[in-house]
Amino acid sequence: MKIIIILLVSSLIFGCAKEEYDSAAPTYESLYNSSVTKTNWTHIGPLNVGGRTRSLLIQGDSPSSSHTLYAGGVTGGVFKSTDGGESWKALNDLMPNINVNTLAQDPKNNNVMYAGTGEFYGGFRGAGIFKTEDAGANWKLMDNTSDIWYVHKIIVSPNNSDVIYASTSGKVFGSNSGLKKSVDKGITWTNIHSDDSVDVAVVNKDGTDYVYGYSEWKGLIVSFDGGANFTHKVGSSSFVKYDATTPNYVRGSIAFSKSTPSRGYLLVSNWYGQLYGIWKTSDYGANWTKTISQDNDTTKTDSWLLSDPADVFDHNGNGKNCFGRTIDLNDLRSQGVYDQYIAVDPTDADVVWVGGIELFRSDSAASSGSFNKASIWYGTESNYVHADQHYIAFSPTYGRYMPGYGGTDKRAYFTNDGGVFVSTNSKIGTTSNPCESSSIGVEYKEIVKGYGTTQFYHGVVSKDGKYVIGGLQDQGVTLYHGSPDNWTTIAGGDGAYNAIDPDNSSIMYSSYINISIRRHDITVDNETTGAISNSYGRISSGIDTSTYGKGSFINPFILDPNNSSRMYTANKALWRSDNVKAASTSDVTWTNLGTFDGSNSGFEITIAPSNSKVMYVGVGYSASFYRILNPADGP
Template sequence: MIRFLRSPATKLAALYTSIFAVLLLSHSTPEFLSPRQGSTLDASKPYRESVKMLEYHYVQRAYGNDDINIDRRLWDAWEQIENGPQTAMLKPFPVAATWRLEGPTNIGGRMRAVAFHPTQTNTIYAGGASGGVWRSDDLGATWTPLSDFEPRINIGALAIDVSNPDILYAGTGEPIPGSYGRKNGSAFYDGVGVLRSSDAGASWTLLPWPSNNSSVYRIALHPQSSDTLLVGTRDKLWKSTDGGQNWSSALSGIITDVLYKPGDPSTVFAAVGNDYGGSSNGVYVSHAGGDKFTWEKLDVNFAPGDSIGRIVLSIPDADPDRIYAAVALNRNRMPDSDVDFKGVFVSKNGGASWERKLSAITNGFTRGQAYYDLTIMASPSDPDLVLLGGIDMYRSDNGGEGFTKKSRWELRVLDPNNPGYVHADQHHIAFKPDDPNVAIVGNDGGVFLTTDKGDTWAQRNDGLATTQFYGINYAPSNPNLLYGGTQDNSNMRQSSPGQTNWLYVGGGDGGNIAVDPKSNNTMYFCMNSSPFRTFDGVNMEPITNGLSGFRFNWIRPMLLDPDGDRLYTASNSVHRLSPAKDATTWINITPGVLTSSIVTDLELVSANPRYMYAATGKGEVFFCFNLIALDPEWDLVDEGLPNRWISDIHLGWDSWNTVYAAISGYGTGHAYKTTDGGLSWTDISGDLPDIPANAIVPSLTDTNTVFLATDIGVWYTIDGGEHWKQFGNGLPNVVCYDMKLTPENRLIVGTYGRGIWTTDAVTSVTAAPAQPTDIALHANYPNPFGTGIAPVTTLTFSLERAQDVRLQVVDAAGRIV
């Protein structure tokens, strides 16, 4: 039976008196798949799922206001942080909270831009889609982060000044169009314009920016002037002639690429590539340095603009009249979900006319996501040598007449040491300036290097900690052993506590992981939103029976009870698998439909597994008090919560009727608390900036202290929510999607772009007493113990921990007595 009650006061009040034990809890942080998507997913084909990943981020932040500019709102939050009361110091923690990177340092995340230093050619720069700018001085053998604490570390483009290589520009944001509520290709990860460094990335300046549409596709630097640059964004091509201090609009449209003609900087080529087509789509040329009103569309024998989508370009230095264009189909005109590649077009006369060289590649090339993974690069010294990237890498040795497949993403599971393995989803290619055999590619698995024109490849991810985590967990039997689910790098785990080289579990996109309390190798997780289980950490079996016909989150809850006997997941209903290790069919424990929305998180009261809370993407929270019954009852307990996406809920550590909620989106509070089981909720956001919140954890030791993972790092309050401050030192300025607190007070945060971090400095929020070095009792001077019948004098002091002390009493002359 499902009952939707706003005020189940009598029932809840009775329940409050029945619980006396200190409660332990199980916790999970799930996420979202658009309600328009079905529940059936093909786990063997991760390339199909990128659009759901894009929607997953956007919808949570735009829910309640689909036309919102999430770029602008996140920048407003950053300015609020810089200028607001949060800059004032709160009472400090007793030990400086310093974050420690737990890894993985052997598995890279999505890299959207790569570039070689023009003269020190073993030096590589790489830009992570949500992991910042990185530098390697040894062809990718080791890496150093350069921009961890800049206003935004979502990097979509890089450009190095060839005449002064210390000058480096980084375009922020990742302007990938998706399919949900994205007007004109709204950004996936938000940008704030362009960063400039004049010391090879050691420091950065955020340049003034003229547009709300601030995510950057490409940057082109004038080869003879460090101060002249063109920047392609999702609404315009912008030009600056003073190093980015002032900007002018040069060309309208979604600018997916821009290039100076080698040897002739007065000539500039640009691609307009609206993912959903449009008459303006195509390749343009300016013979006046890219100034406004000087652009001409080059459309002779090129595909009609309304039939095509994204376009990427390459011009070889050795033949500057030759232009290669890799072209996607208009996503509204795809013949089926796997075919969205129009072909490779080549011009040998500066764009005056084009020839379509390649119309299709067998065995799948972009497989429905050319808007996301499409890149082309011609060798600077050999104009006939072309590398082309989609899902895999391809090469042409004859100017695009034919392409040969040169990598296989599926080898990651079959044979990861095979030299033919390159991670799926190619984003950007660069050739080594002094060796045409050497090239690098950035993809969803980091950076890969070839030294033989693409015949063989090697991972170059050692130290490139840019993995993008959706969910994290720890082993109940060993809380120092960490697990996580990632974007396109599957689920993974540490081989042993503290080990920063992690192990893969499965493939594709990961999600939330539930770990058996008795066996660290028994795990329940999702691959591409389909649930699996493993008993040895290697071999997997799907557990999908009973789930058809429901609408699921892209990253769904996976929650075990304290004994490991019952597994829960959620859609627009709640489902149970029992016993978790043996059962093959899920049971719907909310007969019918619980909600018109999708459940975003589940919380189980571990001390009483009959009690469960369920949160949704419409600001709803449901409570069940008889979960084990044949006909569980669910009550709606959301009075006071805003109509926003609830990212996470967490129980209080000592009371099941105390619940905390993290709220995504904009325009409301982002941290809420109830102490009466949801009868009423209180906004405890205080002076917290208007930032989407993704996870919430109360302190183990102080009910006034709460930690909040947000799109701008981790925040904490020590006064019940009146004041908030960013927590700890050393954590990059990164989106934090999930957070856990272990029984040992170890705070763990999973970031989307910089791996997993921990800190142990969360044991108290009361300033520790200073350790005394001497004690003077002036009132009893000169003899603290008196004379005759000795009066009692008590010396009182505090120590941080139990330890031996030595007390010395001295007279007025300083002699020990």
């Protein structure tokens, strides 16, 4: 029997508290003051693993060693650190929308901050702009902003704290989207440019706000009169969104120099996430020169600024990458639509940072061929920074001699899919050869203790309650074994679905993207060191992905609740294994039970706990829903 319904699939919830309120649409205030409070829940972590972060504020202009930091987790709300990131505390878990994408502060009053919600490039809807006047203890939704789904950037005018600019996208493209301005501290807002706006920068020129906005797909707009009038400087207002036959000014990031405010840079990616170009201005944006173009010359750094450089850099001039594989110019492994940022060293307008999958730095004003690799996204060396860069911020005292710090301040902070990192020597060695990273002298430190912003795709609790295993966005598979601040990563990459044997909680299952299921044999030394022994192997090799597809990005599998040796998973077909506990993981076999509609993969599978002959499978984006009365017979 096939029933078509709408499926709403949410992240794992480990517990549920009963919540009652008027059936009419509740206000944010009524939800906030409801019975769901912190007293109903215990946070079990992970508090030693960070999550995706696109915003950071730094406070502290005195010669001290510690900063006060505020960070916005894209699904975790606002966190605060008073010791330079050594530890973090959530400011408000019950803020009506915690999908914080951007933060801004009043330059004249650090207690006044603004949080813009909604992460367009990750798919998490926001609910407008929130404001605090007490350093984050309380937040209030700004009137007339609740229908703004995505706030990309907020800037408080350097000339007048009453004036605020915000780049936004609305419910749908063109609906309440645009570059917005408030002249009364966020009470009211006016659209000063109607295109979908994905970035904004403001420079003080003789007491006037020079405003720079980036319109998605259309390029850079500039106003020399506080946003009253705009001119396209890079790109064109005539370009049509989603028309790949026109020049691809899809996403852009803007940065201006603090030491030389007339100098600015623009980073642009195309529809495929590849670098489209970098532009430079030396006259406050009146004129822009393209310094870097995407010419597909993989022997130069220019081609891999927004890619995984080891995959696309031709270090020997033979068309092979760092792994000896032939470079495919149609697949440059680029993510510039999802992750990109550009920033300028506060003391030197020629030093430019670009964040893509990794970090890169030019010491020559972003000239062609001048960018070198400044980090690696794997391993445990001191030059490691988690992949997928989203924001770069410099210490307010950067470049100054600070007796309390022990020398000249060179601190820079970097946010990415792994949370927050800091470097204390950000101006030293980089490398022009991504195949050899040992010469990278820039060192980084992960600062995520207490920064509970991870994103769970899925998770399960062992029957005996001792363990929790969860698949995290870009942070692998992590295991809770008693302490919220000591979760252990047992597999890398994007974590996906998981299971724990109900009869033996030391047998666990995890997965990577698509159909890639592993079995783990876990031993935890809870008596002394707490160390974990993790022996694992892949068990899904017997599934035909060539004929029936790789499955969903986050692909489901489930143990039969009444038979711990039996497992089900799905791509375009439903598969069953009856021996997932075979002596060797390579001996696990699978049976094809048949296809669904022939074109869509299974997105979710559940089995009735009391009767293994009753299964439900959600299939495809069209939300087809299958009720299978005997899985042995197939869909």
